[in-house]
Amino acid sequence: MARNPIHSMLASPTHDEFAFQQYTLALKDFVRDRVRSRNEDLYEVRAKPRFVKEHGREPQSQQEIGSVMWDDPAYQMFSRLHRDGQEMMWASVSDTLYREQDRLSSDYTRYTQSNQCKGTLELDPEFEVPRGMANVDIHLQPGGYCSDYGDDDVLAGAFYEYGGNLYTMGRGVGQAESKGEVGVRFIKDRYRGFTPTRVLDIGCSAGSSTVPYVTAFPDAEVHGIDIGAAILRYAHARAEAMEKPVHYHQRDAAEIGFEDESFDLVMSHNSMHEFPQSTTEAMMRESFRLLKPGGVTMHMDVNIRFDEYSPWMQFHRGWDQINNNEPYWRVYATNNPSDMMREAGFPEESVWQGKFRQLDKSIQWFISTARKE
Ligand SMILES: C[S@@+](CC[C@H](N)C(=O)[O-])C[C@H]1O[C@@H](n2cnc3c(N)ncnc32)[C@H](O)[C@@H]1O
Secondary structure (H helix, E strand, O other): OOOOOOOOOOOOOOHHHHHHHHHHHHHHHHHHHHHHHHHHHHHHHHHHHHHHHHHOOOOOOHHHHHHHHOOOHHHHHHHHHHHHHHHHHHHHHHHHHHHHHHHHHHHHHHHHHOOOOOOEEEOOOOOOOOHHHHOOOHHHOOOOOOOOOOOOOOHHHHHHHHHHHHHHHOOOOOOOOOHHHHHHHHHHHHOOOOOOOEEEEEOOOOOOOOHHHHHHOOOOEEEEEEOOHHHHHHHHHHHHHOOOOOEEEEOEOOEOOOOOOOEEEEEEEOOHHHOOHHHHHHHHHHHHHHEEEEEEEEEEEEOOOHHHOOHHHHHHHOHHHHHOOOOOHHHHHHOOHHHHHHHHOOOHHHOEEEEEEOOOOOOEEEEEEEEOO
C-alpha cells in the first residue's frame, strides 16, 4: 500500500484548487530547503556574536539563543514565510473540503445506514474533550481535531487526511510506506511469530495508521480510539470505503475503558506529541492494564529528542511549539516514554526505545516498545 491510499472518502480537487495546493507545497519546500537551511549560518555569523558582545560568553540554552534570533529581521522573515506556507496549505485544502463537505457527509450517512458495514462506530454524547485539545487549531488545522458541526459532520477527519497528505508530500517523507505500515514492519521484525488477535490504536484520527493493521493481521479484531467525533465519523466511513473492518470509539487515551487484559497489541502513531505528559503517562498505564500476558505495546512518533540536541537544535526544532500551534511539542521532545513504560509495570528487560527507519530511508521514527510478562 502507498503512504496515501486512494479511496472514495478522499476529497477531490478541481484544477484550480490543485494548482493552488501545488503552489503552497512549492512555497513550503522553498522555505524549508532554501531559507530555513540558512538559519544556522545566520545564528553563527550574526546572532551569536551579538549575544557574545552583550554577555561576554556564548548562549547556553535555547532560550538564550531565542533572545537573539527572534528579533533578527532575517529570522523573522523566515518565520513569517514558514507560518504563511502552513496557513496557505490549510486554506488551499479548505477550498476543496468545503466544496465537497455535503458529498462527504452524505457518503458517511450512506455507509452508516448500510447493513453491509464491516466495522462499527461508538460515539459518546457525554464525552468531554480534554481542555488542551478543545480550543486549539492544532498545527493550524482549521477547527483543530475536535470541531463537530452535527450528526453527519466529518470535516475534522477529512481535514486531517487530506491536509496531512499534502503536508507530508512537501516534507520529503517517503511515499512508499505509511506510518501504520512502518509500525507493522517494526512489530513483525522485533516480535517474530507474534500474531495479535485483538488490536487497539490510540489517537487513531482518520484511521490512516489503523487500517494497515487490518491488512497485516486479517484475523485480528482491530479497534481505534480518538477524542474527536467528526474525526471518528470520517475514520469509520473511510474504513468502510476501503472495506476494512475497524471498530472506532470516542475515548480518552488517559482513561480508555475496555476490560483488563482484553488486547494483545496496544499501539499509537504520532499521538504522543499531541498529549500532555500526564496523558502519555496514563496511556502507558492503560496499555499495561489492557494487555493480556505476553501482549505487546508500541508507541511511535516523530524523531525529536531534545536530550540528544545541542541548544541550537533545540531552538531550531522548537519552532512548531508556538508558531505551528503544537502545545505539547517540547513536552514530548523532553519526555522519556520508555521510563513511563517501566513505571507502568512493563518488565525492564522487555523495554526497548530507539529509532527505526522508513523503508525508503527518507526519515527515522522514534519508537518505544515493551512486552507484558
Ligand atoms: C497527530 S494525530 C495522530 C494520527 C494517527 N494516529 C495517524 O497516524 O495518522 C493525533 C490524534 O490524537 C488525538 N488525541 C489527542 N488527544 C487525545 C486523547 N487524550 N485521547 C485520545 N486521542 C487523542 C487527536 O484527536 C488526533 O486525532
